[in-house]
Amino acid sequence: xxxxxxxxxxxxxxxxxxxxxxxxxxxxxxxxxxxxxxxxxxxxxxxxxxxxxxxxxxxxxxxxxxxxxxxxxxxxxxxxxxxxxxxxxxxxxxxxxxxxxxxxxxxx
Ligand SMILES: [Zn+2]
Ligand SMILES: [Zn+2]
Numbered sequence: 001x002x003x004x005x006x007x008x009x010x011x012x013x014x015x016x017x018x019x020x021x022x023x024x025x026x027x028x029x030x031x032x033x034x035x036x037x038x039x040x041x042x043x044x045x046x047x048x049x050x051x052x053x054x055x056x057x058x059x060x061x062x063x064x065x066x067x068x069x070x071x072x073x074x075x076x077x078x079x080x081x082x083x084x085x086x087x088x089x090x091x092x093x094x095x096x097x098x099x100x101x102x103x104x105x106x107x108x
Pocket of ligand 1: 052060089092
C-alpha cells in the first residue's frame with residue numbers, strides 16, 4: 001500500500017517546530033503524517049518492545065515512541081529515526097520525571 005505524505009527536512013523542521021512551540025501547538029507535530037509514519041516504523045523495527053525494559057532483560061510491549069533528544073531542544077532531530085526509542089508507559093514516565101531529565105517537558 002502506498003501512501004504519500006508531507007515530510008520535512010531538518011532545515012524545514014528548524015523553522016516549523018519553533019513556530020509550533022511559539023503558538024503552543026506542538027501537538028500539530030505529533031499528529032502530522034510524517035511523525036505518525038516514522039513512529040510506526042520505529043515501533044515495527046524495535047519489535048514493539050520497550051527498549052529500556054529490554055536492556056534489563058524484560059519483555060514489555062512498547063506503547064509510545066520517545067525522542068531521545070527532545071523535539072523542543074533539537075527540532076532538527078524530530079524525524080530522525082536514530083533519535084527515537086520505543087518505550088513502555090512506565091519507562092516513558094520515568095524518563096520524563098527523573099532529575100536527570102527534568103529539563104525535558106516533552107509529553108510524548
Ligand atoms: Zn519499559
Ligand atoms: Zn518522551
